Amino acid sequence: MSEHHPFPTVTQYASPDLIAAFAYKGRAHDDDPCWAETGAPDLETYGRWSGHMCGIACLRMALLARTGNAPTMFELLDGARKYGAYTEDADTGEIRGLIYAPFVQYVRDVHPLDAQVHRTLTAPDLLALLDDGRLVMTSVHKEIRRPENPAPSKGGHLVLATGRQGDTVHFRNPSGHTDQARTASLPVAKFAEFFGGRGVSLT
Secondary structure: OOOOOOOOOOOOOOOHHHHHHHHHOOOOOOOOOOHHHHOOOOHHHHHHHHHHOHHHHHHHHHHHHHHOOOOOHHHHHHHHHHOOOEEEOOOOOOEEEOOHHHHHHHHHHHOOOOEEEEOOOOHHHHHHHHHOOOEEEEEEOHHHHOOOOOOOOOOOEEEEEEEEEOOEEEEEOOOOOOHHHHEEEEEHHHHHHHEEEEEEEEO
């Protein structure tokens, strides 16, 4: 499927300009004046889930880029939850996800995209998928938004790799705390320092 629409930037929080405060200044996730724009049923639900919505934001970007249309963030979340792409611990309420296999089944069944799980994904594999015109939800450490610092670890957060030029990977980060961090580019060697070696490709 060819890309016919301007590539959007979608964040997992309703107010992109507050992400730095959420990430580094202790601002509560439910202290977001734009929360209703996500389609959340109430502020409490938004606050509980917004920190777990990186994969949903990636899917929404892919849908907007490919078709020009997409459901709200929480409509997408509700659909993914029905397929088991997120689970909640009955005792603690802890949210676990995004779980790739049921998420991919949800995308294939409900949306006009092909999706594929990549349980092991090397940096050259990632570049090859991008060369094939696929968008790739890649598991990276959230501090990829500040790549000038050493990577604390690998994986745990999803960004959407959108293409490459030579050895530079272009990606959208749903929790980027600046414009540059949200619409980002890194040399593949630097990207790999944060990359958990797994992901989901979409086309």
